[in-house]
Amino acid sequence: MANPLPEAKHYDDATGGWGSLKGIGHIEMSAKSTPDAALSLKELNKPGGTMCSSCAWTKPEDPHAFEFCENGAKATLWDLTTARCTPEFFAEHSVSELRGWGDYELEKQGRLTEPLRYNPKTDQYEQVSWQEAFSAIGAQLRALDPKSVTFYASGKAALEPSYLYALFARAYGHNNLPDSSNMCHETTSVGLKKVIGTPVGTCQMEDFEHVDAIFYLGQNPGTNSPRILHPLQQAVKRGCKIVVFNPLKEKGLIEFVNPQDPIQMTIGKPTKLDHQYCQVRSGGDIAALMGVCKRVIELDEVAKKAGAKRILDSDFIAQHTHGLDAFITKLNATQWSELEQASGLSQAEMEAAGDVYVGSENVIGIYGMGLTQHVHGSQAIGMLVNLLLLGGNMGRQGAGCSPIRGHSNVQGQRTVGITEKTALAPVEKYQELFGVETPSEDGNTTVDFLEGVLNGSSKGFIGLGGNLAKAVPDHERVHAAWGDMELTVHIATKLNTTHLLPGKSSWILPCLVRAEQDEQASGNQWVSVEDSFSHIYGSRGHRTPAGDNIKSETAIVCGIAEATLGSANPRLTWSDWLGDYSKIRDLIAETFVEEFHDMNARMNKPGGFYRGNAARERIWKTDSGKAEFTDPTVLNSCGIGDAEGRYHLATLRSNDQFNTTIYGHSDRLRGLSGSRMIVLMRPSDMVAAGLSEDDEITLVTDLTGSDHGQDTIRRAVSGLKLVPYDLPVGTLAGYFPELNPLVPLWYHEELSQTPASKGVPVRIERG
Structure with a gap:
């Protein structure tokens, strides 16, 4: 039965x-x-x-x-907890013991209060002085080949420490400066730049006051960026139509009650957000958007033959774009049946979305990692840009492309020099201002660094925040080799898994959170951050620090740099910059003159200051000098296609989570709570596979019959329970980072090397 x-x-x-x-x-x-x-x-x-x-x-x-x-x-x-993780805690617990704890339990121990050094004889972290830590780290860095050391940055560090971190790396002798965008949104920086000449979105806040339709792809605002729900709500009330493409039906794109609206909170009704919700299969966005474009082109042909107003913005296309004919040829050669198979949508659904586009004067495309974290994610971005270009929806009011960034300053870190790509670094300014010669070769991406961990060429790691070892793919392989590095340094607020994989010499350096006072020689310091709209804001902490012996990120970067480089270059005045962060901002303004001029005077104005975006002005810094239509080489952005018994897994964040930080075990907006060791599966897929709710299963990475079938490493996660959920056929979902061991290190986006965590090929084993 x-x-x-x-x-x-x-x-x-x-x-x-x-x-x-x-x-x-x-x-x-x-x-x-x-x-x-x-x-x-x-x-x-x-x-x-x-x-x-x-x-x-x-x-x-x-x-x-x-x-x-x-x-x-x-x-x-979570930052402003009263709990403290003191040296006494580490005296009571060995690293081996703590390695068995989860990150939620580790972070619950509270704020780190003292600099710590790992003692391999006792298998414990022990308190040291700051001077001892800086001196020893500096000596070890001098003993290592700079090109064997990677300086990683999470997306939280402000512009000031980020600028100095990048300068320190170049002065030390490498470009190994990956940051958390390598793990999440780097595909935007590469893919978007290729087609419109800018690595960031083109929209501004006022565009949401004039938009008629929003195409929203692969992002869950209810959990990941709830403040965007306010302008979405206002846009819908004005008559804007939101068309969603996402495998899961996320509540954040279906209905919203504004917590700051007393009437709606008491007697009012929720605002319905989505006009149309298209549940694409994993990686199906390329085909889905092609279907929308196909409908737009077909309706334009009808209008042209009837002598009616054209649907395509032919003047914009002629003046500002390149490659439309090749794209139309590709559309005409692609059958609706192919698009239905690759997208998981019906022709009628794609045509309905195309009708919304045709009926809208101004269109914005919003997307997140559901679009980009695929092997062919950059092609998916190109397809979204194709759709926007057809109607001239780029570089004018109420229209454009708006990727949603994660970490608060991940975009800003790239802006001020944290990049492994030499072409994107201000190498001439480093020479002019500091006499620093930037190495000519590109540095490590995160994947390059991890490959070096596995083959032994990565000897040193400094982490400016984050929990990188937990966030990466291929956990078992990477974690087993992480401790072989000569030096690991962690600048952190709380204890996490990465700290418990100590290198031969390992240090934890406690830092302030942004809400805390940062007292230096000139007083409580301002820092600055950049948002996803390229606005720069001043930020100042007002809370008492969690401990008397905690330093700012800027202080720690300056301390390590000075201990490593000494006084050989008198233009590198680390102590002077530390005493007054406005001097660092003066350096940023001198380095990036056009974008950051008068930075100190402008950063505290309401709304911050806008550093500009050429594509918004319809200046296309591409190879052709125009915005590029592209014709995709694939219809589905997953790197490995369908096969009997194969599913594609998308990893997710829960409602009580921010990246690897787990605040609790509620995923309220999906109706889930408790264990994170679950797999969401379509009910009909469960029945077809002879499975039931709460069955215990093992997920195994499935490479059979693919170009990577020669990879015989068994990647598996056991102890998972099945949960029925509304998903497309053949698509599974489960939590990041628990399911990261299933992602091969080589399974990443083709241009950016971002892990392809939204379409991992897996099979199910019972038990």
Whole structure:
């Protein structure tokens, strides 16, 4: 007898509303936040206050009374915990013991308070002085070949320490400067630049006041960037239509209750956000968007033959674009049946989305990692740009391309020099201002660094924040080799898994969080960050630091740099810069004159200052000098196609999560809670496979019959329970980073080397 069809899990209520407030309250209790943490929330994302350390969504010129979201509140409360992870804790627990703890339990121990050195004889971290740490790290860096050392940065560090970190790397002798965008959004930097000449989005906040349709792909605002829900809500109320392409039906794109609207919170109804929700299969966005484009072109042909107004913006296309004829040839040669198979959508669904596009004067394309974290993610970006270019929806009010960034300053770090690509670094300015010769060869991406960990060529690692070892693919292989490095240095606020994989010499250096006072010689310092709209804001902490012996990220970077490089170059005045961060901003302004002129004077104006974007002005810094239509080589962006018994796995973040930081075990907006060791599966797929809800399974990476079938390494995650969920046929979903061991290191986006974590080929084994 066949298994009955299980009922898919879901969340009954809207995004936001009382559920959001309860979620914040739960984390406040769990984090045991300081009494004045509420003051930081009140000041968050406002002029004179602290810029949120969560996502990179814009900070408006006229902020709401409460300019923070559920996720931003959780991040702030988590930072401002009263718990302390002191040397006494490490005296009671060996590293081997702690390695068995999860990151949630590790971070619950609280803020790190003292610099620590790993003692391999006792298998424990032990307290040292800052001077001892800086001197020993500097000596070890001098003993290593600079090109064997990687300086990694998470996306939180502000512009000031980021600029100095990049300068330090070049002065030391390498370009090994990957950051967290290598793990998430680097495909945008590469793919978008290729087609419109800019590595970042073209939209500004005011565009949302004039947009008629939003095509929203592969991003979950309810969990990852809730503040965007306010402008989406206002746009829908104006009549804007939102067309969603995403494998999961995420509540954040279906309905929203504004927690700052008393009427809607009490007697009002939720705002319905989506006009059309297209559940594409994993990697199906290329085909889906091709179908939309095919419909637009067909309707334009009808209009042209009838002598009616053209649908295509022919003047824009003729003046500003290149490659349309080849793209149309590709569309005409592709059958609807092929697009249906590759996308998981029907022809009618794609045509309906095309009709929305045709009926809209201004269109914005918004996307996240669901679009980009595939082997052919850059081609998916190119296809979205194709759609926007057809109607001239690029470089004018109410239209454009708007990727949603994750970490609060991940875009800004790239802007001020944290890049492994020499062509993107200000090498001439390093020479002019400091007499520093930048090495000519490109440095390590994250994948390059990890390959070096495996083959032994990576000898040293400095992590400016983050939990890289937990975030990477191929956990078992990478973790087994991580400790073979000669030197590992971690600049961190809390304990995490990466710290528990010590190299032969390993150090943990505790740093301030952004909400805390950063007292230096000239007083409490300002720092600055860049949002996803290329605006720069000043940020200042007001809370008392978690300990008297905690230093700022800037202080730690300066301390290591000075200990490593000494005084041989008198133009590298690390102590002087540390005493007054405005001098660092003067350097940024001198280095990037066009974008950062008068930085100190402009960064604290309401709404920040805009550093500009050539594509928004319809200046295309591409090889052709025009915006590029591209014709894809594949219809599905997964790197390995369909096969009998094969599924494609998309990894997800939960509602109580920001990257590798787990605040709790609730995934409220999906109707899930408790264990994170679960796999979401379409009910009909479960029945077809003879599986039932709560069955224990093992996921195994499936490379059979592919070009990589010679990779015989068994990658598996066991102890997973099946949960029925509304998903497309053949698509599974589960949590990042628990399922990262299934992602081969080589399985990454073809241009950016970003791990292809949204379409991992897997098979299911029972038990």
